Amino acid sequence: MKRKPLGGYLYITPLLIGVILFSVYPVIQVIWMSFHEISLADIRSETFIGFRNFKDIFAMEDPPFISVVWVTFAFVGGSVLFHVGAGLALALLLNLGWVKGKNFFRNLYMLPWITAGIMVGYTWSFLFEPRAGILNYLMSLVHLPSQSWTADPKLALPSIIIANIWRGVPYSLILETAGLQSINMELYDAAVVDGANPLQILTRITLPLVKEFILLNLILDTGLTFQVFDTIFAMTAGGPLHRTETFSIFMYYTAFKFGKIGMGSAISLLLLIFSLIIAVIYIKFFRPGKERYA
Amino acid sequence: MIDIVLKGVSKDFGKYLAVDTLDLTIKEHDFHTLLGPSGCGKTTTLRMVAGLEEPTSGDIFIGKHAVFSSKNLINVSPAKRNIALIFQDYALWPHMTVFDNIKFGLEVLHIKKNEVKRKISRILENVHLEGLEKRYPNELSGGQQQRVSMARMLVIEPKILMMDEPLSNLDAKLRSSMRSEIKRLHNNIGATTIYVTHDQEEAMALSDMITVMNNGKVQQTASPLELYDHPENIFVAGFVGNPPVNLLNGRVIKQGLQKVLINSDFLGQINIDNIQNVTLKKDQSVIIGIRPEDITLYSSNPDKNSAEATIITILPTGSETLVEIKLGDKIISAKVERHNSYEINTKVYLAFESHSIHLFDSESGRRLN
Ligand SMILES: Nc1ncnc2c1ncn2[C@@H]1O[C@H](COP(=O)(O)OP(=O)(O)O)[C@@H](O)[C@H]1O
Ligand SMILES: [Mg+2]
Secondary structure (H helix, E strand, C coil), X not given: CCCCHHHHHHHHHHHHHHXXXXXXXXXXXXXXHHCEEEECCEEEEEEECCCHHHHHHHHCECCEHHHHHHHHHHHHHHHHHHHHHHHHHHHHHCCCCCCCCHHHHHHXXXXXXXXXXXXXXXXXXXXXXXXXXXXXXXXXXXXXXXXXHHHCCCCHHHHHHHHHHHXXXXXXXXXXXXXXXXXXXXXXXXXXXXXXXXXXXXXXXXXXXXXXXXHHHHHHHHHHHHCCCHHHHHHCCCCCCCCCCCHHHHHHHXXXXXXXXXXXXXXXXXXXXXXXXXXXXXXXXXXXXXXXXX | CCCEEEEEEEXXXXXXXXXXXXXXEECCCCEEEEECCCCCCHHHHHHHHHCCCCCXXXXXXXXXXXXXXXXXXXXXXXXXXXXXXXXXXXXXXXXXXXXXXXXXXXXXXXXXXXXXXXXXXXXXXXXXXXXXXXXXXXXXXXXXXXXXXXXXXXXXXXXXXXXECCCCCXXXXXXXXXXXXXHHHHHHHCCEEEEEECCXXXXXXXXXXXXXXXXXXEEEEECHHHHHHCCCEHHHHHHCCCCCCEEEEEEEEEEECCEEEEEECCCEEEEECCCCCXXXXXXXXXXXXXXXXXXXXXXXXXXXXXXXXEEEEEEECCCCEEEEEEECCEEEEEEECCCCCCCCCCEEEEECCHHHCEEEECCCCEECC
């Protein structure tokens, strides 16, 4: 009997339409717009200008492009490092046999993640508030001087990073828990019988076996953190002095405050390229596939 | 003597009692098998001896020392019990090569590098895995994985070996060749071995001693032949032996000195000697067990008391032939010589020696003779 390939395509058609409509088309649209001058005021007129949007971005002085890059990478790097680190540590803790109330804590830790980013931003703004905020109150208890946190050019970036860390840890916790629970318990038993201590079990058995999950966690979390907008916008709106202006904030101002849609698209495209480069670096670093196992 | 002794060991998982006040002695150098149906608590028992599962109550000794005692709050860690284990699904570390899998236990013991190399290459040779040391577990066949887990167990030269259904994932042919390899291995190194299986033939073939378990309880501990010839209760009689023992209902007619006359369904009156020290009431119901090989079939009535039956199936295995016969409303089986002239739907007459009968109390299931 001859197979009819048409049937197969029919089954994936709904998904294919979804992917094209919501993923492929927007990306192509963004690429196309990046090479055009489009202004918010007159959105119908699109003039092809080649690489000028990119040149303008690199030549920008207020804020300098390099500052946006640095702020973004500090924000993403700090957030992702602690998300994955703390998420993995919590997941390991909540995976221990003797810990009671695992499910209660696992659910409790989900709260920050299901809270809207803008709410997270406002909540942390209150905590960081110079006069009424609890943080300065705690500082005063140990006789440390008050800080203006989100208004301080030096402390603003760490402040938004802390808020974003708080929000994103649950995501990693979930992923790493899934990873840990995929490990057959007998693999630990075999090591225990051999006399391995907890540290040896962690480094020789557990971590290598969740490696793939850590990699996935890094890639997904990096992508998500690059896009964080609401929390930063609610806390600092990119200030003071552009010290918290990440790609997403920068893109928003360019496209919607200054009305340069084409240039905003070019910024998005750069962001996409950065994300891809980093994903490739992660994958190279972790070398999955070198160890072939199911 | 480094015997392994379990005294009153129980394990409950929440409400479920997986192992129920187990008493067990495993002699040094013995190949001792825990045999029983799936879910009867074999793995749990093994894991408690290994220290991977904490008993709810009881004491476990390895040699003179208690390795676990619920009263004295002793719980020696698995590493200090000098055991090695093969898990049912092998539990090979998937991210390590064959070599690294075997090496792990030696590294933990801080054995010198060249010594490690020497030991591993010797063990690989022993289990016929030379040349596969760079492979990952998922690149090996089931039989090869089994050998790796064997090598991993043997390389640390433990005093006690434990194997949890190590052959159950292999195909029939490989299983029988591994079976003789395991037996040879045990004869060579003489380590005390606790072996778990639900396969009674495997248990019979390998073991010095067998403990039959059911519902978390020990049913009987005995040598393979003792178990076969003198099952202590109906469960053991039914579980050990393939094809299984034939069971028929009967009633006590009268008890004499160390003997009893019973009336068996379809077989008539039977006189059974060597009755244990029990008092049987008239009309008490009993169960009569006869192994298929203890039944002789005749095509004509050898004496007029023989029971008459009809052949319904003939199953030759090559080395012998199994015949299923209908006796009244019961179907029982008999083993006959491989060359025979039986035909289905023909009449045969049964004969058996009364001393080959296993007599059980139908209420308690206990053996009476
Ligand atoms: N960790 C556990 N939690 C709950 N029940 C268990 C656990 N381990 C085993 N059991 C139960 O205990 C009984 C005995 O299990 P096991 O010792 O694995 O039996 P076997 O090895 O003889 O098949 C089974 O009914 C099983 O469901
Ligand atoms: Mg089992």
